[in-house]
Amino acid sequence: MPDKSWFTTVWAREAERPSGRDQPALSRDQIVRAAVELLDAEGLDSLSMRKLAARLGSGATSIYWHVASKDELLELVLDEVYGEVAVPDPAAVGWRDAVAVLAYGLRGALVKHPWAITLVSSRPALGPKSLAANHALLKALELAGFPHTTGDYAAAAVLAYVLGATTPEVAWLNTIGRSEVATEEWLKAMRPQIEIAAADYPDLVCRLTDLQDGDVMAMRHLSFDFGLVALLDGLEARLRQA
Missing domain, CATH: 1.10.357.10 (Tetracycline Repressor, domain 2)
Structure with a gap:
């Protein structure tokens, strides 16, 4: 039988990880807004976690705390557009x-x-x-x-x-x-x-x-x-x- 669990969505899990001392200063809203700005300026093919981190003046680790993958990020920016x-x-x-x-x-x-x-x-x-x-x-x-x-x-x-x-x-x-x-x-x-x-x-x-x-x-x-x-x-x- 084929594996039907290939698609996972960011909306099926909690939006944020639990707060703690090691939680980065960036919020998920900041990440999404910066991603939309990057996409508006350079297009879909230009989006990468490295470019986004540079735009935010942060490390990629801070992004991955809130967003597990580029696919999850695309789900988030799409919902931002619907907003x-x-x-x-x-x-x-x-x-x-x-x-x-x-x-x-x-x-x-x-x-x-x-x-x-x-x-x-x-x-x-x-x-x-x-x-x-x-x-x-x-x-x-x-x-x-x-x-x-x-x-x-x-x-x-x-x-x-x-x-x-x-x-x-x-x-x-x-x-x-x-x-x-x-x-x-x-x-x-x-x-x-x-x-x-x-x-x-x-x-x-x-x-x-x-x-x-x-x-x-x-x-x-x-x-x-x-x-x-x-x-x-x-x-x-x-x-x-x-």
């Missing part, structure tokens, strides 16, 4: 607004911390902040009228939309720069090349002109909002059919 997502009360704001707040909050957190997309897609989110967000999403869909199993499918559809819409946006921002000025400069530089490459498709060239003349950041928000509203309309229609 930036506003968690509404579905009963107070209604199920559609609750889902929208959570979706926008997750998109915002992932755009701010682009390295987190890989973690969301590759490991369970079992921390208290991520569980609070997921619980609110499921309660909102339950309030809408979805039974448990179908509610799980609806929640998966919402998360799939957020990740599917946000991943290419983050990749775009990382490639050309994370400001509107950088985007405008890229579009201006690409315009002559696109006009040549797309000469047989003048309507596509016109769309590029519209994009250049508009507020690119606002267009990104409107694009996300359009897809999210369409998804919520579809879920509502599904409820009426049921």
Whole structure:
């Protein structure tokens, strides 16, 4: 029989070791905040206990007192990102607004911390902040009228939309720069090349002109909002059919 105990989570054991004379001055919160700062500055591949210790001005031993491995550290920073997502009360704001707040909050957190997309897609989110967000999403869909199993499918559809819409946006921002000025400069530089490459498709060239003349950041928000509203309309229609 295969060994099914290969995955262990930091959340299944106590957050801190017992206090004592030998306990390092660093707290786990300090370690996690410094790790997030390092990831924001240099990306996921750059994270190492050695670099993190240097950033904290401490030895690796002080980190390992609170975090047993790099995998545990990744669980902790992922939950820190989820902590930036506003968690509404579905009963107070209604199920559609609750889902929208959570979706926008997750998109915002992932755009701010682009390295987190890989973690969301590759490991369970079992921390208290991520569980609070997921619980609110499921309660909102339950309030809408979805039974448990179908509610799980609806929640998966919402998360799939957020990740599917946000991943290419983050990749775009990382490639050309994370400001509107950088985007405008890229579009201006690409315009002559696109006009040549797309000469047989003048309507596509016109769309590029519209994009250049508009507020690119606002267009990104409107694009996300359009897809999210369409998804919520579809879920509502599904409820009426049921």
